[in-house]
Amino acid sequence: MSFFKKLKEKITNQTDSVTDKFKDGLTKTRDSFVGKMNDLVKNYRKVDEEFFEELEDILISADVGVHTVMELIDDLKDEARTRNISDAVDIQPVISEKLAELLQKSEDETALKMKDAGLTVILMVGVNGVGKTTTIGKLAHKFKQEGKNVLLAAGDTFRAGAIEQLEVWGERVGVDVIKQQAGSDPAAVMFDAIQAAQSRKADVLLCDTAGRLQNKVNLMKELEKVKRVITREIPDAPHEVLLVLDATTGQNAMSQAKTFGEATDVSGIVLTKLDGTAKGGIVLAIRHELDIPVKFVGLGEGMDDLQEFRADQYVHGLFADILEQAEEAAEN
Numbered sequence: 110m111s112f113f114k115k116l117k118e119k120i121t122n123q124t125d126s127v128t129d130k131f132k133d134g135l136t137k138t139r140d141s142f143v144g145k146m147n148d149l150v151k152n153y154r155k156v157d158e159e160f161f162e163e164l165e166d167i168l169i170s171a172d173v174g175v176h177t178v179m180e181l182i183d184d185l186k187d188e189a190r191t192r193n194i195s196d197a198v199d200i201q202p203v204i205s206e207k208l209a210e211l212l213q214k215s216e217d218e219t220a221l222k223m224k225d226a227g228l229t230v231i232l233m234v235g236v237n238g239v240g241k242t243t244t245i246g247k248l249a250h251k252f253k254q255e256g257k258n259v260l261l262a263a264g265d266t267f268r269a270g271a272i273e274q275l276e277v278w279g280e281r282v283g284v285d286v287i288k289q290q291a292g293s294d295p296a297a298v299m300f301d302a303i304q305a306a307q308s309r310k311a312d313v314l315l316c317d318t319a320g321r322l323q324n325k326v327n328l329m330k331e332l333e334k335v336k337r338v339i340t341r342e343i344p345d346a347p348h349e350v351l352l353v354l355d356a357t358t359g360q361n362a363m364s365q366a367k368t369f370g371e372a373t374d375v376s377g378i379v380l381t382k383l384d385g386t387a388k389g390g391i392v393l394a395i396r397h398e399l400d401i402p403v404k405f406v407g408l409g410e411g412m413d414d415l416q417e418f419r420a421d422q423y424v425h426g427l428f429a430d431i432l433e434q435a436e437e438a439a440e441n
């Protein structure tokens with residue numbers, strides 16, 4: 110069975126709306142990437158050294174990341190040799206297949222670690238402006254729709270307006286926000302929030318945190334303190350530490366991930382604004398070079414536009430058209 114058929118089979122048991130969300134959200138990346146790939150195939154026709162050099166540039170310009178691209182190109186060269194592929198058209202499905210392999214390390218690890226019973230505490234970290242507040246709102250909405258009792262903790266007491274912004278989302282989604290005055294100790298807010306969550310028998314507590322990166326030592330200290338307070342109240346919490354990264358910032362997002370990774374144990378990444386960039390290859394760089402699973406992607410500004418990351422949907426969203434063309438060409 111062809112790779113495309115296998116891919117289609119994989120996504121058939123998911124709802125069409127998820128497939129559409131990924132396809133729509135990846136429009137910018139697809140248009141740029143697929144356009145360049147089509148030109149490449151047209152211009153070169155034959156798979157040779159120059160072809161691979163051009164392909165390398167295309168992948169790097171989509172923010173796939175230099176190390177990942179190098180490995181990928183080596184793999185593709187081997188594959189072209191062993192499968193005896195010389196026509197550029199025939200290598201296209203192999204490219205998508207290899208990208209899928211890179212992403213598909215383990216589907217299980219993208220699922221959130223939720224408690225079967227009792228409170229799940231999720232700490233949200235990331236620099237200002239990446240869409241952390243919006244992501245907390247979207248996650249709260251998702252949990253509410255699943256019938257869960259959700260509470261928010263306004264742990265960003267540093268940035269002016271952060272508490273109010275979280276309250277706006279709280280109202281929009283219909284969940285309460287536990288807060289203190291601006292400038293107060295975020296660890297104290299967490300303590301209050303955990304008490305409130307436990308007495309209200311909440312299922313999920315989503316904790317906002319401050320995102321200043323200018324001073325790494327302060328950031329580390331603050332995150333450590335916040336985590337310590339949470340762990341003192343609930344020993345196995347926080348159950349997830351989700352780092353929010355803005356896909357449109359490209360390699361900057363990679364360096365933020367490294368900094369936060371040093372400051373705290375990040376269990377997963379939420380990649381926002383994937384719909385707003387032509388450089389959606391960043392998903393591959395993160396997955397391959399950081400070894401932290403991408404758990405969610407932001408594919409729009411609306412409440413329903415946060416999607417659990419699915420490697421098969423991502424690859425389908427990017428390559429369905431190319432793969433279909435290749436399939437038709439092979440059949441004729």
Ligand SMILES: Nc1nc2c(ncn2[C@@H]2O[C@H](COP(=O)(O)OP(=O)(O)OP(=O)(O)O)[C@@H](O)[C@H]2O)c(=O)[nH]1
Binds near residue numbers: 239320406
């Ligand atoms: N297109 C698109 N826009 C998004 C996405 N996530 C967030 N945004 C937008 O990005 C902007 C910034 O998001 P906010 O949540 O307000 O982030 P912020 O207040 O700047 O900073 P933090 O909350 O500290 O991250 C808003 O206009 C959001 O609507 C997404 O996945 N796609």
